[in-house]
Amino acid sequence: MEVRVRFAPSPTGYLHVGGARTALFNWLFARKHGGKFILRIEDTDTERSSRESEQSIMNDLKWLGLYWDEGPDCGGNYGPYRQSERLNLYKKYAYELVERGHAYFAVYDKDDPKKLLYTTTKEPTDGNPFTVVFKVPENRKVAFQDMLKGEIEFSTEHMDDFIILKSNGFPVYNFAVVVDDHLMNITHVLRGEDHISNTPKQILLYEAFGWTPPKFMHIPLILGADRTPLSKRHGATAVEHFRREGYLSKALVNYLAILGWSVEEEIFDYQEKIKDFEPDQISNKNVVFDYQKLEWLNGKHLRALGVEKLESELKSWMEFVGVNEKIPNSVALICREKVNTLKQLYEFAIPFLREDFEYEQEYIEKFLSKPEAEIILEKSLAAFESLQTLSIENVEQTLRSIAAELGFGTNKVFQTVRGAVLGRLVTPGLFESITVLGRDRTISRLNRTLKLLKNLRSGA
């Protein structure tokens, strides 16, 4: 039988990392088994659902590379894939349950909807609002095999009858999932652990219909550093935020995969990990989201990128955040050695992009204003003017001999020059930086700094 799994977000906000992880595991499972990954939008909460949120969730999923085979945008043989478009189905099946004696109508006072008037098994026609309520069998054990946690058993003595169809005609979550998962031929339900206690209710519904339930797997939740549910208080949770901050989607997915899943080599491309994915290898305890490890991992991915890939990642990130600038590959290549995200890389590259870069106050105080600065810069200027082409080797040789000639430490000379050509004290390697800037720009920057130095003198 073909494996069919689904990711079923409710479009009430952004895609957060928890949802992304659930989606990833479903995607991995489908791909591993050559099955289908379905996207279903659970928009039965008319108050909170929105099309904007649905769209942003789909955008984020695509950015992560978690493409679906069937969904509201691309269709499929089991549509519609938006629950709000399946209302007739839910009504039909809810009424069928009433006919079979597993459910009943609950009628409320139209002036006081909280007040239950009576229950009946005939569709009410008195104009009062009514719901369809599932009748939970008394004193039954409901058990299921969870793919991660083994057998889980509940007793119906702790369960009350529950509404399956609201008075506005919309289904309630527990009912809609069952109808949809069955009708869409879902074989495996991989979802968050917060759904464990919903499972017995759903199984009762499958039984009432005489349907076979899918296999269930409940994935542990992601927590913040203080072990409370991950929220904005702990930092970012939205996938889009990480994108904005300059994380690579491959790195984010890699981190999400590794979070609770132990593998020999931690750094990988999830596309190549499909064959190794075994859902029962996932840890069965809640995990704490570690921002530092994510950043470390992103740095690893960033530095491993090929030149063209680095260029295109940088370009699409800048488009995404609305930065209008062109970073030459030569600059990107030397900057990425020092940073972990595209955003950090961009900020590191700024002094290379603008001739009117600013000087850090610390540079001026600690180096430019020192008496030795002028001679260092003038010597450097003269040296670079006499060089035709720059290479890392001859730049290094040039600067070292200036230090030797003047009898200054290399640190003093290098830092003075570094600030003179880039305005900052923390930059990529000096020799690489100067080589990338090229002879002319290096000379004009040295001149500019020398002019500043003189202004400083006369002003003082």
Place this chain on the structure above:
RNA sequence: GCCCCCAUCGUCUAGCGGUCUAGGACACUGGCCUUUCAAGCCAGCGGCACGGGUUCGAAUCCCGUUGGGGGCGCCA
């Protein structure tokens, strides 16, 4: 309150009764490298929640306690 799930370094984990003086990764600390900052390499710090069993032997099995998480909606 009731029901369910979970429990190894700060964090993510390896471990599935003896090979564990508990291994790895991130973080942290120190060293090397060195032109700043990183990267890289090396070293160090640091843990089986507690109490009972079972067993010749327990991080590993059982029970309890404690702790954390989830659920108990005309939310999903």
